[in-house]
Amino acid sequence: NAGVTQTPKFQVLKTGQSxxxxxxxxxxxxxxxxxxxxxxxxxxxxxxSASEGTTDKGEVPNGYNVSRLNKREFSLxxxxxxxSQTSVYFCASSVSRQGSYEQxxxxxxxxxxx
Amino acid sequence: QKEVExxxxxxxxxxxxxxxxxxxxxxxxxxxxxxxxxYSRKGPELLMYTYSSGNKEDGRFTAQVDKSSKYISLFIxxxxxxxxxxxxxxxxxRGGSQGNLIFGKGTKLSVKP
Numbered sequence: 001n002a003g004v005t006q007t008p009k010f011q012v013l014k015t016g017q018s019x020x021x022x023x024x025x026x027x028x029x030x031x032x033x034x035x036x037x038x039x040x041x042x043x044x045x046x047x048x049s050a051s052e053g054t055t056d057k058g059e060v061p062n063g064y065n066v067s068r069l070n071k072r073e074f075s076l077x078x079x080x081x082x083x084s085q086t087s088v089y090f091c092a093s094s095v096s097r098q099g100s101y102e103q104x105x106x107x108x109x110x111x112x113x114x
Numbered sequence: 115q116k117e118v119e120x121x122x123x124x125x126x127x128x129x130x131x132x133x134x135x136x137x138x139x140x141x142x143x144x145x146x147x148x149x150x151x152x153y154s155r156k157g158p159e160l161l162m163y164t165y166s167s168g169n170k171e172d173g174r175f176t177a178q179v180d181k182s183s184k185y186i187s188l189f190i191x192x193x194x195x196x197x198x199x200x201x202x203x204x205x206x207x208r209g210g211s212q213g214n215l216i217f218g219k220g221t222k223l224s225v226k227p
Contacts, residue, residue, distance in 0.1 A: 042219035100146040105157035
């Protein structure tokens, strides 16, 4: 099992450009998440999807959109990139065990917006 | 007051030392607790999880939860240079909002040979 995979690993964008970050999991998990991680800020939830066909906003959704393409795939789109979106982006998926959830993370995408 | 507080460190210890990493929280609804390890330029990796007060041991690692004090700890015995990483605590409410976890900001640990 590959677990959670993310593409690309690195990306440099100019202000105003758009891009989509891809995430896929092969663990048959229902829930998937997108986080950003910035120095001193910790992990902040951007969007999550509790199941195929549903998405909800997290703590910092502005400037982002998501698509839950199917059970395996959850993509994050930046429509018009801004320097404030320079960050490391992590995708995660989770499995429920008796009402509690263990999240498993991908390797991350390092995004720089100039 | 933030929901989860974690000292960012950095914490530097000699090889073989016992390491204590801690988080405090304010929301008494949290029912399960996790520790993640994150190596530099990698994704967080689930290290341990526990649902109840008390201790849970896994090899050199012990997770401790004190719900009455709203305090959790991770102890690392016989620390190794390979333990050098950032450790994040995380917690959630059972049956809560689609499995969302609240994370601490992480403590950076360096184990010197």
